Amino acid sequence: MSDSDMTNLMLPRRRFVKGLALGGVLATMPSVLRAGQLSPHTRLGSAPVLQGSEINLVVGQSPVNFTGVTRLATTINGSIPAPTIRLREGDDVTIRVTNRLSVPTSIHWHGIILPFQMDGVPGISFRGIAPGETFVYRFTLQQSGTYWYHSHSGFQEMTGMYGALIIEPREKEVIQSDQDYVVQLSDWTDEDPMRVFSKLKIQGDVYNFNQPTVIDFLRDASNGGIKDAMQKRRMWNQMRMNPTDLADLSASTLTYLMNGTTPAGNWTGLFKKGERIRLRFINAASNSFYDVRIPGLAMTVVQADGQNVEPVSVDEFRFGPGETYDVLVEPKDDAYTVFAQSMDRTGYARGTLATERGLSAEIPDLDPVEWLEMKDMMGSMSHGDDGAAMDHAAMGHSMPGMNHGGMAMDHSVHSTHQNPLAMPSQTVRHASTEFGPSVDMRVDMPRTSLDDPGVGLRNNGRRVLTLSDLRSRDGILDSGIPEREIELHLTGNMERYSWSFDGLEFGKSTPVHLKHRQRVRVILQNDTMMTHPMHLHGMWSDLENDKGEPLVRRHTIPVQPAQRIGFVTTPHDLGRWAWHCHLLFHMDAGMFREVVVS
Amino acid sequence: MKIEQIIKTAFAVGALTLISPLLQAQEHSGHGTMNQEKVTEEKMDHKKMGHESELETEMLETSKPHLSGNSGSMDNDTNMGANVSDLRDPHAYSGGYTLTEGPYVQSGPRQLKLADEHVFKSFLANRFEYDSDSEISLYDVQAWVGTTYDRLVVKAEGDINKGTLKESQTDILWSHAISTFWDTQIGVRVDSAEEGESRQWLAVGVQGLAPYWFELDVAGYVDVDGRTALAVEVEYELMLTQRLILQPRAEITGYGKDDEFNGVGQGLSSSAFGVRLRYEFSRQFAPYVGVERTKMFGNTADFARSAGETSSETRYVAGLRFWF
Numbered sequence: 001m002s003d004s005d006m007t008n009l010m011l012p013r014r015r016f017v018k019g020l021a022l023g024g025v026l027a028t029m030p031s032v033l034r035a036g037q038l039s040p041h042t043r044l045g046s047a048p049v050l051q052g053s054e055i056n057l058v059v060g061q062s063p064v065n066f067t068g069v070t071r072l073a074t075t076i077n078g079s080i081p082a083p084t085i086r087l088r089e090g091d092d093v094t095i096r097v098t099n100r101l102s103v104p105t106s107i108h109w110h111g112i113i114l115p116f117q118m119d120g121v122p123g124i125s126f127r128g129i130a131p132g133e134t135f136v137y138r139f140t141l142q143q144s145g146t147y148w149y150h151s152h153s154g155f156q157e158m159t160g161m162y163g164a165l166i167i168e169p170r171e172k173e174v175i176q177s178d179q180d181y182v183v184q185l186s187d188w189t190d191e192d193p194m195r196v197f198s199k200l201k202i203q204g205d206v207y208n209f210n211q212p213t214v215i216d217f218l219r220d221a222s223n224g225g226i227k228d229a230m231q232k233r234r235m236w237n238q239m240r241m242n243p244t245d246l247a248d249l250s251a252s253t254l255t256y257l258m259n260g261t262t263p264a265g266n267w268t269g270l271f272k273k274g275e276r277i278r279l280r281f282i283n284a285a286s287n288s289f290y291d292v293r294i295p296g297l298a299m300t301v302v303q304a305d306g307q308n309v310e311p312v313s314v315d316e317f318r319f320g321p322g323e324t325y326d327v328l329v330e331p332k333d334d335a336y337t338v339f340a341q342s343m344d345r346t347g348y349a350r351g352t353l354a355t356e357r358g359l360s361a362e363i364p365d366l367d368p369v370e371w372l373e374m375k376d377m378m379g380s381m382s383h384g385d386d387g388a389a390m391d392h393a394a395m396g397h398s399m400p401g402m403n404h405g406g407m408a409m410d411h412s413v414h415s416t417h418q419n420p421l422a423m424p425s426q427t428v429r430h431a432s433t434e435f436g437p438s439v440d441m442r443v444d445m446p447r448t449s450l451d452d453p454g455v456g457l458r459n460n461g462r463r464v465l466t467l468s469d470l471r472s473r474d475g476i477l478d479s480g481i482p483e484r485e486i487e488l489h490l491t492g493n494m495e496r497y498s499w500s501f502d503g504l505e506f507g508k509s510t511p512v513h514l515k516h517r518q519r520v521r522v523i524l525q526n527d528t529m530m531t532h533p534m535h536l537h538g539m540w541s542d543l544e545n546d547k548g549e550p551l552v553r554r555h556t557i558p559v560q561p562a563q564r565i566g567f568v569t570t571p572h573d574l575g576r577w578a579w580h581c582h583l584l585f586h587m588d589a590g591m592f593r594e595v596v597v598s
Numbered sequence: 599m600k601i602e603q604i605i606k607t608a609f610a611v612g613a614l615t616l617i618s619p620l621l622q623a624q625e626h627s628g629h630g631t632m633n634q635e636k637v638t639e640e641k642m643d644h645k646k647m648g649h650e651s652e653l654e655t656e657m658l659e660t661s662k663p664h665l666s667g668n669s670g671s672m673d674n675d676t677n678m679g680a681n682v683s684d685l686r687d688p689h690a691y692s693g694g695y696t697l698t699e700g701p702y703v704q705s706g707p708r709q710l711k712l713a714d715e716h717v718f719k720s721f722l723a724n725r726f727e728y729d730s731d732s733e734i735s736l737y738d739v740q741a742w743v744g745t746t747y748d749r750l751v752v753k754a755e756g757d758i759n760k761g762t763l764k765e766s767q768t769d770i771l772w773s774h775a776i777s778t779f780w781d782t783q784i785g786v787r788v789d790s791a792e793e794g795e796s797r798q799w800l801a802v803g804v805q806g807l808a809p810y811w812f813e814l815d816v817a818g819y820v821d822v823d824g825r826t827a828l829a830v831e832v833e834y835e836l837m838l839t840q841r842l843i844l845q846p847r848a849e850i851t852g853y854g855k856d857d858e859f860n861g862v863g864q865g866l867s868s869s870a871f872g873v874r875l876r877y878e879f880s881r882q883f884a885p886y887v888g889v890e891r892t893k894m895f896g897n898t899a900d901f902a903r904s905a906g907e908t909s910s911e912t913r914y915v916a917g918l919r920f921w922f
Contacts, residue, residue: 116702123710197713199882201746202720202921206881213837237810240779431688437747437775486691493778495807498714498746502688505714505746511700513693576702590714596693598701 011190015067017347019255019262023066025073025080046182046259046267047081047163053093055085057107059129059151059161060100066188066255066262073160074101074151080260081184081284082149082163089144089170095137097129104128107137108152109165110322110535111306111555114139116575116597119537121152124576124594128153144169145306146280146324148184155193158286158584162186166280167306174473175302177278177328181269185292185340185349187254187285197585200248200497207252210244210344210369212236235377241441241529243371244344245494246455248585249287251347256288258340258349266360267351269338271331277353278302279338282324286584289320289343289531289558291457294336294353295364299327301465305554308473317465318343318454320533322556322582325465335359343456343531345369370456372561376529379562380447422481423548424448424523424566429487431502434527438503440493442527446564448546454531454560467543467565470552476542477553478570482521486512490559490581490591492528498589499528499581505590512579513596514571524557525564532586533558536595538577541567556582571597719743720921725874727888727917734759736915747775751783765791769801769817780806787819794860797821811835826854841878845886847871856897861905863897876919884919 057076064073064080076082087093099105106128108120118139122128129135144167151161164182189196199206212233220229236243261267271277279299283290293299293316300311303326311328319325329336335354342348345366352360428444453464492499501509514520522541524534535556542550543557544566559565580592695701698708725738735758742749751773756766771785787799803817812834819827829851836844850869853862862868872890879885890913894902899909 121710123704123708127704127709198718198720201713201718202722203881209840211837211840213839215839240807240809240811427684429684429686432685433688434685437777437780440778487686488691495779496746496775500714502686504688506710506712507715509697510689510692511695511697512691513695513700574702576704588713590712592712594697596695596700596702598693 011067011069013252016253016255017251018264019066019257020068021262021264021266023255023262023265024064024260025075025078026063026065026070046084047079047184048077048083049086050083051086053087053091055093055095056098057083057095058098058100059105059107059156062160064160064188066257067190069190071190074105074156075160076107076163080160080257081186082161084164084166084182085149086166086168087141088168089141092138092140096134097137098134099129099131102131104130104153105156105161106151106153107149107161108537109137109139109147109149111147111324112139112165113142113538113540113573115573116538116577119575119577121537121578124578141167143167143306145303145308146182146282146326147306148282148284148324150284152578155197155286155584155588157284158187158189158193160188162284164280164282174308175278175326175328176276178275179269179271179277180280181277182259182280182282183267183269183338183351184259184282184284185288185290186257186260187249187288187342188257189249189253189255191253193286193584196249196253197588200585204248204494204497205242205245207248207250208242208244208344209250209252210246210346211242212244212371235374239377239441240495241377242494244369245529246369246372247288247342247344247346248497248583250344251342254288254342254347256285256290256340256342256347256349258338258351261351263348263350263363268357268359269351269353270357271353271355273332273355274330276328276330278326278328280324280326281319283319283321285321287321289318289533290340290349291316291318291343291367292325292338292340293317293462294329294338295362296333297329297331297336297353299329301469302326302328304470304552305556307553309552310471310473312465312469313463314465314469315462316457316460318457318558320531320556320558320582321584322533322535323558329353333361335361337361337363339364341366343454345456367456367460370458372455372529373458375447375452376455376561377441377443379443379445379564380449419481421483421485421521424521424544424546425485425487426546426564428525428564430527431489431504433503434489434491436503437496438493438498438500438505439491439527440495441529442489443525443562443564446525446562447560448564450543450545450551450565452560452563467558468545468551470543472542472551472553476550477540478519478542478568480519482519482568484515484518485521485523487523487525488512488593490524490526490528490532490534492530492586492589492591494529499586499591500589501591501593506592506594507590509590509593511576511594511596513598514569516574516597517570517572519568519570521566521568523564523566524559526559526561529561530583530586531558531560532591533582534579535582536569536577536579538573538575538595538597539569539571541569543567571595574598714746717744722919722921724919725917726919727886727915729913729915731913732759734764736917742773744773749773749781751785762792763790765789765794771801771803773805777806779808780804783817787817789860791860797825797857797860799825799827824854825857828852843876843878843884845874845876845888847874847890853898858901861898861901863895863899863901865896867896867898868892868894872915874915874917874919882921886917886919888915888917889913890915 061072062075106120106122116125119125147165150157259267300313338351340349450468451466457464491503540553544550577595579595580587721741723739728735738755740753742751751771753769757764769787771783773781773783783803787801789797799819799821805815808814815831831849833847848871852866855864870892874886874888876884876886893910902909
């Protein structure tokens, strides 16, 4: 066992889940690695803010302590999160990034439309930033809203290299607020991320402490009879799948952070009564989906991925790494808890909105762990499931044209019908490479509904945001029926801990070629039991529903298990771009494709 | 003879287990070449289908299996499904470009290499235990190094008594993934024995996860003198709680002919059934206690008796399971 493994064994679990009250970046100390020692200068709370059209960033290492153990983090200008950069739409910006690490680094401007050479993906858009080197990013801002930036090299993002990027609109701001806070969620592990990955490779469920047990079985058997209890487990056991495999990592190694602060540290955003607050939620976690709510306070979602959306009022929203949501709240009481529990219900990030520092509100209990449902495994055709009947109707009866008209191969037969590309095709076409050791599941009847909040949020009595609630406020950037449709499947083998597109990991794949300015529909079908936040660099994706109606412009789209979604894009910028799952380990395992626009 | 029948059956089962995934893999590779034909067929079918009532079409659609595992019966169902005959070429969207060729590519060799091209390694001490009655320590470890689909695997098992290695069996294998849950393994096995003769075998086997989470390791062996052997090992992990785990385990071995030097006889030679209860302080570190019943059969049992040993015994053990 390595040192860090031993450390994890010895640390009280509570420390991991809640962290230290003063956890964070330690001020530079001569005796930097004296474990357990806290500097009185420990920095808490919000990142420094950098403004203007010329920005200087320095990448280095800083000692941090979130759990009682001092570790070295990868930081930008010595802070976690990295400085919040505030820029203005239409400006030409110059950002100088100096690498003080002993290994190459990079910064990717997540969701920003720019020339590919400035996109910051080593090996695809540029060569990376060598140790000691300064790379100058120059681009013109063509958009406004809430974004973020992070390293695209190795696991540097996971060890602290992420920061908020706020772009003020050139014209008047349509979202009016009195207070404006960035709420950046992330996750921290004391372990070496490569070691974490290697453990998953050896035993995929190594961090899952919510597995079905004999005691659960006995409880089910006494509640509903042995037969039902067996039935509930039969399929999972036959398939060798785990119904609680909701996140590869859990609070057994992760501490969940809000603005770089542990739950015990309680990041606090201040307000005066009667004020309207804008919260810019950024999921900068390497591996954690968060379910965010502010008990007692309704949130009005006004932006998704930096783009204004028609306001929608919700109690809760789920978002994955790479996604951002801006919400407005109007608090009446003195203090509210901003509660972000991890999707697997093992821990939470937490902060407070309060009228004065030191106040806090009740912290809710974590929701119970729920098993994945049949529809997460089988898509729309699961039997004996309440939701399935509806899905069935939607797929078969109410849209009779879909099975035929949507088929790309059927031009000759249905030439009198409307353009077949007007609607996303519903015919599942697996890739030949999906049959082999790299894939543990294939869905033949995927669900296409976007109104499912996902496992753990389905019947919790709260109004939960779904993709079908979102409408771009400014309409769709590029209109028109796509000229081409491509279908790719998200695949994996949990037992071997391998993730891929179409059963091919990055090293075995070839790029997806898109024609410059040609509108194209991409269909992503998730043939796995995990939700993947899919991030396509360099262009906007207009998410559409199963009728081909465009809903919302995104840069990162979460695709649920056994779900099939379509989005339409027009690549305006030439070059090579990355396209990957934003769960860092899924990306690193191979769920990564290159896109060539020429 | 009864024992002969048992061993024959065991060999047949082993061989089938070996072959069936291979057959499956072949079936799949066949799809690639059949693709073109089937697509044409499907087109025609659809023309015909156009005249059928919509309901019928739906029935056809819905009667298809909706989900497939990669092995087992479900998979076979899918192979007959219409979807599978309409497979995509995963490189069809590439426009002929590759990661190292085409416009805007970075010059020089490919820089970006992800974990799918990395080498990983693991060491698992599955049983590392002591039996105070016989004063025997036993080790059963498995180590591997390699990629996701191809690995060098070393399996080592042996008994140590008063500081000397009494007997040991070490398999050095190339392990290759052939389906979702199964690896084929080929290599050599080296036996050493304090009393007896060392043997070297050619080893061929499969290792993987059977439905219902049974971990199965089946290996057949042959040596230069024409001796054959078969070993089957099954393990299961029953989670009593998140950290308290009961591990039943069964192992049977058989030999093709008598090997008096090493005290093994033709046919089913020995079996071991045990349960071990471990507590995982961490997933990687778990002490355990257990009980194991071992039994020898046929000539093997006779050899043991004539050497003054018992042919069956119950052992109480304490040990440690760990991996890194």
